[in-house]
Amino acid sequence: MQIKVSDTFNRELPADPIKDNTRRQVEKACYSFVTPKVPKDPSLVHFTNDLGLELGFSKTDIGSTELFNIISGSTVYHNTNPYSMCYGGHQFGNWAGQLGDGRAINLFEIEHNNKRWALQLKGAGETTYSRTADGLAVLRSSIREHLCSEAMYHLGVPTTRSLALTLSGDSVLRDVMYNGNSAYEKGAIVCRVAPSFIRFGNFQIFASRNDKHTLQKLVDYTIKYFYREIDLKSPTRIIDFFNAVLDKTLKMIIEWQRVGFVHGVMNTDNMSILGLTIDYGPYGWLEGYDKSWTPNTTDRQHKRYKFGNQPSIALWNLYQLANALVFLTEETTPFEEALERYKSNIALQYLDMMRSKLGLTEKDENDIDMTSQLESILELSETDMTIFFRKLSEINKTNDTEKCLQIIHDAFYKPEEIKGDILLKWQEWFSLYLIRLNGEEKTDTERKENMNRINPKYVLRNYMAQMAIDKADTGDYNLIHELYNVLKSPYSELNEHEKWFTKRPEWARHKVGCSMLSCSS
DSSP, rough: OOOBOOOHHHHHHHHSSSOOOOOOOOOOOSEEEOOOOSSSSSEEEEEHHHHHHTTTOHHHHOOOOHHHHHTTTTTTTTOOEEEEOOOOETTEEEEEEEOOOSSEEEEEEEEEEEEEEEEEEEBBBBOOTTTTOOOBEEEEHHHHHHHHHHHHHHHHHOOOEEEEEEEEEEEEEEETTTTOOOOOEEEEEEEEEEEEOOOOHHHHHHHHOOHHHHHHHHHHHHHHHHOOOSOOTTHHHHHHHHHHHHHHHHEEEHHHHHTTTOOSOOOGOOOOOOBBBBBSSSEEOOOOOOOOOOBBBGTTTTTTTOOOGGHHHHHHHHHHHHHHHHHHOOOOOHHHHHHHHHHHHHHHHHHHHHHHTOOSSSSTTHHHHHHHHHHHHTTTBBBBBBHHHHHHOOOOOTHHHHHHHTGGGGGSSSGOOOOOOHHHHHHHHHHHHHHHHHSSOOOOHHHHHHHHHHHOOOOOOHHHHHHHHHHHHHTTHHHHHHHHHHHHTTTTTGGGGGGSSOOOOHHHHGSTSSSBBOOOO
8 A cells, every 4th residue: 555645744844853752842843743652452443435535545445454554553654754733722711821732643644636635643642742641532532523523524514524433442541521430431543634733723832932933934834735825925925814714714613503513612722724623522513592502511601612602702713813923924903804804704604694594595684683583582492403494494485374383393392382472473483484485586496405405404413422422332333334324415315314303302411422521532
């Protein structure tokens, strides 16, 4: 097997001169060289074949022991130099200083079909940046990352991807809910793939240390390989770069809101400079529509990263990136103008996204009020977001409000609550919605087809992931494979998988892993 390695990050950017894998502050360097820990008894749980082919691996390569040894951390591919990145970040709004890849090790880069990919192992052992941690990961969190990154990709959400999920054969001690009840779990490794894993925090760390030289090198490198439309010789390249990152970040956030995804821990070190969803920790999907919901137990009290806050938190994080980049230009006005543009654009794009979810192509001056009213009503009684919007496509222009409520009935967790004032509000809203539909040129059939390309039928609900985890703990990986195949076609009518188009079961309402999750992984 010959891999077309095309390393750039660890060849063109400054390296940590100390080769010992010891915990320390790393100055004036973008990364430290690290060797993955050889797993005790690795075994493959799942491999993403279509991604493997996209990376340039043949079908023979995909089934080979040589590739398995690489993606499990058992061997280092010849003439490559694995490394972990140095970065800082704001965690829950507070500057945390140096963080870095505490359990992520970049293996190498591949260039194939004019695309650049970096392969990274998560959970492959200690790094320079592990601090007091072991650098390992457990099967529980690894299943969640593997399935969700692929689910997001097929939903059309910008994301890092997962090539493979592997059991390490090691036992890993974890305190799942941070309540003092530590226990050993099965260790696992995810082989993650992205054009690059550079984060906002990679730039922040150098600005915080007044290291203008390394910061400039990193910016120019990122533009050179990932923002090629920007002229590296242009005097405005820094602000051009920031504007491009802002636009990609905005697009990602709109897509999160469209499908009901809640990241759970939007620290600046978890924000991709390429506008990709990165670091699938305590994420979740909205069951009942609730703007105040967060899946993260650490965030339970203040709910900084709740669903409704994600657009504004992205803006806050962009402010922090701007504070780092302005260090190179000392011109604040262009950055301020860019951030103001985000505020106006996020509002416009959010409204356009909501129109598309509602199947509306015509614009009306009252659309903001109509969508705001809908969001308020959805929260009056627990209403499943995914089922509601999917069922909404079945409404016809000739329906009355009673028929509309019958169509979306299955979205209500407690249909008996749809009475009195709540019922009246639903009737009023559907009356407005039907008027809007009858003002549309598209037929009911055309609108339904459009809506079903926007509103997924299948998302990775937390209880589904937890069921796969529970099965996998017994050595049964069939549910992982089944869910993977369902999530590859999230907008399709998969009659044989109709059981996954349903509300969260009552037993999962408060079960660990199905409602709230910790950062423990």
